[in-house]
Amino acid sequence: MTSTKKAASPALRAQHFLHENPWVSPLVLLVLSVAVFTLLNPAFAQPRAISLLLQQTAVVAALAVGQTLIILTGGIDLSVGAAAILGCMSSALLASQHGLPAPAAIAVGILIGALCGLLNGALVSRLKLPPFIVTLGTLSVFTAITLMLTGGSTVQGRDMPEAMTAAGTRIPFLGLDLNVGILVVGLVYLAVGFALGFTAWGRRVYAVGDAPEAARLAGISVSRVLLSVYIVAGIIYGIAAWVLIGRAGAASPNGIVDANLASITAVVIGGTSLFGGRGGVVGTVLGALIVQSFAIGLTLAGLDDEYRVLAVGILVIAAVAADQWIRKVRT
Amino acid sequence: MTVTTKQPVLSAKGIRKTFGRVVGLDGVDLDVFPGEVLAIIGDNGAGKSTLIQCLTGALVPDEGTLELDGKRVSFRRPQDAKDMGIETVYQSLAMSPALDIASNMFLGREIRKAGPLGSVLRMLDRKAMREKSMAAVQQLGIRTIQNPGQRVETLSGGQRQAIAVARAAAFGSKLVLLDEPTAALGVRESGLVLDAIRALRDRGLPVILISHNMPHVWEIADRIHIQRLGRRAGVITPSSHDMTEGVAIMTGAKTLDTGKE
Numbered sequence: 001m002t003s004t005k006k007a008a009s010p011a012l013r014a015q016h017f018l019h020e021n022p023w024v025s026p027l028v029l030l031v032l033s034v035a036v037f038t039l040l041n042p043a044f045a046q047p048r049a050i051s052l053l054l055q056q057t058a059v060v061a062a063l064a065v066g067q068t069l070i071i072l073t074g075g076i077d078l079s080v081g082a083a084a085i086l087g088c089m090s091s092a093l094l095a096s097q098h099g100l101p102a103p104a105a106i107a108v109g110i111l112i113g114a115l116c117g118l119l120n121g122a123l124v125s126r127l128k129l130p131p132f133i134v135t136l137g138t139l140s141v142f143t144a145i146t147l148m149l150t151g152g153s154t155v156q157g158r159d160m161p162e163a164m165t166a167a168g169t170r171i172p173f174l175g176l177d178l179n180v181g182i183l184v185v186g187l188v189y190l191a192v193g194f195a196l197g198f199t200a201w202g203r204r205v206y207a208v209g210d211a212p213e214a215a216r217l218a219g220i221s222v223s224r225v226l227l228s229v230y231i232v233a234g235i236i237y238g239i240a241a242w243v244l245i246g247r248a249g250a251a252s253p254n255g256i257v258d259a260n261l262a263s264i265t266a267v268v269i270g271g272t273s274l275f276g277g278r279g280g281v282v283g284t285v286l287g288a289l290i291v292q293s294f295a296i297g298l299t300l301a302g303l304d305d306e307y308r309v310l311a312v313g314i315l316v317i318a319a320v321a322a323d324q325w326i327r328k329v330r331t
Numbered sequence: 332m333t334v335t336t337k338q339p340v341l342s343a344k345g346i347r348k349t350f351g352r353v354v355g356l357d358g359v360d361l362d363v364f365p366g367e368v369l370a371i372i373g374d375n376g377a378g379k380s381t382l383i384q385c386l387t388g389a390l391v392p393d394e395g396t397l398e399l400d401g402k403r404v405s406f407r408r409p410q411d412a413k414d415m416g417i418e419t420v421y422q423s424l425a426m427s428p429a430l431d432i433a434s435n436m437f438l439g440r441e442i443r444k445a446g447p448l449g450s451v452l453r454m455l456d457r458k459a460m461r462e463k464s465m466a467a468v469q470q471l472g473i474r475t476i477q478n479p480g481q482r483v484e485t486l487s488g489g490q491r492q493a494i495a496v497a498r499a500a501a502f503g504s505k506l507v508l509l510d511e512p513t514a515a516l517g518v519r520e521s522g523l524v525l526d527a528i529r530a531l532r533d534r535g536l537p538v539i540l541i542s543h544n545m546p547h548v549w550e551i552a553d554r555i556h557i558q559r560l561g562r563r564a565g566v567i568t569p570s571s572h573d574m575t576e577g578v579a580i581m582t583g584a585k586t587l588d589t590g591k592e
Contacts, residue, residue, distance in 0.1 A: 020482070194452075198452075198454050198455055198457075199452075199453045199454060199455060200441035200443070200453065200455060201453070203430065203434050203438065203441060203455070204438075204439075206427065206429060206430055207427040207430060207434075207438055210427040210428060210429040210430065211425075211426065211427040211428065211429075213425070214425040214426055214427050214438075215427065215438065215439075216409070217389065217409055217419070217421055217425035218409075218425055218438040218439040219408075219409055219410040219413050219439035219440070220438065220439045277427065277429045278429050
């Protein structure tokens, strides 16, 4: 222990640096993958592919913000996609069949997301049930309610007021083809990034995930922080639901089947520790972009989708292994 | 027992705490007076940590009463004791290793910026928290800590402990409790912590110290409360009894002549 202090090996120093700055490794990985995919097919660096990358990343990136908050507390949310779809379908049905004005329908969608978060949060923080089991259960519950409400049918964009699909409205920017949804997701990132980094609530989220007993002894109500995190995550899922309707131009109960795994993947590749207390949203947006760049890059390179699945699987394991290594630093 | 005109800062009477069938504390009395260091010693399982937790709201006693400055109080949560000016340095340190020194110092009582940035956006005043952290650390004569933005996990055990003591000193207006503050430390680092405790006492703040380290106890304590099998075996002072006698009472090899104290 004491001898390592004097002559820190380069590996040790790298470990320390990555430990202090968990977003650096995903950034390096993103730059590397962009470089490699561009070499394989120059079309990857064209505005068209980049626009597609951003459009396709938006929804998962938004869900992954909520997921990041929950994972920072040492939890996990398997119900993320199901909650978003429940919010999405409820607002779509209210707007199309019950004539609710779009803003009200969108607000109801966000409220339903918040209620889903409230349910998860209450079970985790009050009944002290493990988040994995709670959200595994609510994943089924939310999915079942969605199917009961919709009968499994899709609500087409043309049957809804225009504002319901407004997230898909194009915004040309520097030759890129952006949209309102990307902008909204960007704002969500800014807001959550600010809250985590610059408010007492953010400090407490980290403390609760890193050392819950220490947080409790410091006078923090751990269960209140947990509950707030799940509710905030639910609100973000509700916002993501609206972005999803805009992206798809319709509301489908099968909209984002694998959102839970996709969002967890983005968070983990983004350098947030599954043990809680370490990481943040900067890493998550990079993680989401990495996953999507693999999808687009490998397609452009002429490879089939199974190679993307394979690559993402390897990435996740590598990211968790890297996290284990980096966490060993504690002096 | 002792006849004293001074009023204890904190006085516990008949504290009892059971865990299922296990009796942790079996009716313990404890008094701590202004400006003294009261050490609590006892064998493993004698109830030292349980006692300290009952005094700070980390555990709620089944029976018994607590008086702070002569007034009945009852602590249901650690926050209740904190609100009354009682600060504790726990054996587990109660620090979040991933957060920096200033964030840990102010964990649970963060300072917000003045004006709308603080009231509307709830933005933290990092600068103020860092400055106050450094001031608190320097007040205890701790010189090895220079950067309040440093993460706690990069600190040595002694430095972490010193930060924990500084935090308790900064917020404790009535009493500071320390649970095994020198347990995992080397000689030099222990010295750092003992000096910090002396600095606390010199400011008139009473200190309750739990320790296994008899030389440290005899070096720094004004009075020594000996805990044995969930009860108070007696109270001695470093001048009335030497270390060997103290340990003998602690292990039951000798009983304290209650008439003598």
